[in-house]
Amino acid sequence: MDITPWLKLLEDSSVATTIRNSAYLFPSLEAVHVIALSLMLGTITVVDLRLLGLASKGRSAGRVSSEVLTWTWIGFAVVALSGFTMFTTNARVYAHNTAFLIKLGLLAVAGVNMAIFHLTAERTIDRWDRTAAPPIGKAAAALSLMLWVAVVFAGRVVGFTTTGQQAKEQAPPAASATNFDDFLTGGASSAPPAAAAPAPAK
Amino acid sequence: MHNFATWLYATAPSLFLRSHSDWMIPTIQSVHIIGIATAVGSAFMIAMRVIGWLGVDQTLLQTLRRYGPWLTGALWVLLATGALLVLAEPTREFDTLSFWLKMALVALMATIAVVFQRSVFRHDQRWETAILGTAGVKWAALATFVVWAAIIFLGRFIAYDTVWSHVLPGAKA
Numbered sequence: 593m594d595i596t597p598w599l600k601l602l603e604d605s606s607v608a609t610t611i612r613n614s615a616y617l618f619p620s621l622e623a624v625h626v627i628a629l630s631l632m633l634g635t636i637t638v639v640d641l642r643l644l645g646l647a648s649k650g651r652s653a654g655r656v657s658s659e660v661l662t663w664t665w666i667g668f669a670v671v672a673l674s675g676f677t678m679f680t681t682n683a684r685v686y687a688h689n690t691a692f693l694i695k696l697g698l699l700a701v702a703g704v705n706m707a708i709f710h711l712t713a714e715r716t717i718d719r720w721d722r723t724a725a726p727p728i729g730k731a732a733a734a735l736s737l738m739l740w741v742a743v744v745f746a747g748r749v750v751g752f753t754t755t756g757q758q759a760k761e762q763a764p765p766a767a768s769a770t771n772f773d774d775f776l777t778g779g780a781s782s783a784p785p786a787a788a789a790p791a792p793a794k
Numbered sequence: 795m796h797n798f799a800t801w802l803y804a805t806a807p808s809l810f811l812r813s814h815s816d817w818m819i820p821t822i823q824s825v826h827i828i829g830i831a832t833a834v835g836s837a838f839m840i841a842m843r844v845i846g847w848l849g850v851d852q853t854l855l856q857t858l859r860r861y862g863p864w865l866t867g868a869l870w871v872l873l874a875t876g877a878l879l880v881l882a883e884p885t886r887e888f889d890t891l892s893f894w895l896k897m898a899l900v901a902l903m904a905t906i907a908v909v910f911q912r913s914v915f916r917h918d919q920r921w922e923t924a925i926l927g928t929a930g931v932k933w934a935a936l937a938t939f940v941v942w943a944a945i946i947f948l949g950r951f952i953a954y955d956t957v958w959s960h961v962l963p964g965a966k967a
């Protein structure tokens with residue numbers, strides 16, 4: 593199924609258009625994305641380190657995880673919403689970007705990893721609440737930490753490999769499609785604020 | 795300051811970072827973001843304990859022993875990766891108002907982090923019995939969230955900021 597018309601629809605939405613025409617909305621979304629991911633990853637790490645037996649060893653595993661869970665989900669909701677909104681500004685480019693697709697794949701694996709943990713180790717949490725988590729709980733925690741670090745890396749690469757690019761049918765990519773050289777010389781910062789190209793993301 | 799930036803830009807380490815920038819800059823930035831998540835995550839857990847919304851089964855001293863080293867360690871990682879990013883492209887930072895505002899707020903928060911931790915380690919009983927429940931300290935803890943958010947905003951805006959070039963004509967050709 594070709595989703596290109598749907599992606600085009602997202603790009604043409606008034607929200608996406610407003611963001612593209614603003615010099616400050618896109619970086620603001622990036623900042624919100626980082627603030628919310630700090631909340632999400634910070635609280636996930638607290639739980640993962642308890643499961644791995646590297647921190648909070650004496651505390652109830654159930655309490656450690658349940659009390660931060662709300663904040664993890666609040667963080668996730670804001671990360672997902674800000675991420676999706678950034679996606680709509682240049683949907684067809686992101687949808688064909690390798691780093692972006694890898695990031696989505698990693699997120700899916702992280703979701704499955706979490707589901708497996710809930711269906712296995714967490715079912716028996718009463719038995720290991722005050723002691724070490726079972727091997728499958730530790731494995732899930734280690735995998736979780738590695739996956740989220742990889743997600744951050746992939747996400748940063750998305751910014752570097754999509755900046756200044758436009759969907760092909762709209763305009764052929766110019767020789768300076770990737771403004772990485774601008775980034776190096778600081779030239780991008782002096783670009784006119786209302787540039788027609790998608791907001792610079794570096 | 796602009797001359798210093800120009801000089802730094804021409805040094806060998808700066809050139810080295812730029813000549814491998816296709817993978818080095820995104821990698822350093824990614825480590826910087828993970829550092830932000832660690833620092834802000836730890837600061838969040840400590841502030842939430844001060845407010846009394848998280849971890850109230852632990853004393854403030856226990857909470858600081860758990861998250862304080864992560865906060866301090868992450869701040870060092872941020873300083874190191876941030877210094878590398880400045881080194882790779884000094885004019886981008888030194889000519890930018892966002893960068894200097896961010897540095898001022900970072901210095902403020904790092905100072906608070908050190909002073910606060912020392913104070914709790916020395917006077918943990920007084921913190922536990924007399925200070926923790928007060929409204930002032932709870933509001934102060936809430937205020938730290940705003941400052942961390944401002945630091946992240948300013949950090950992101952370094953890449954987009956053109957304010958300083960208007961303040962100092964000729965700073966950014």
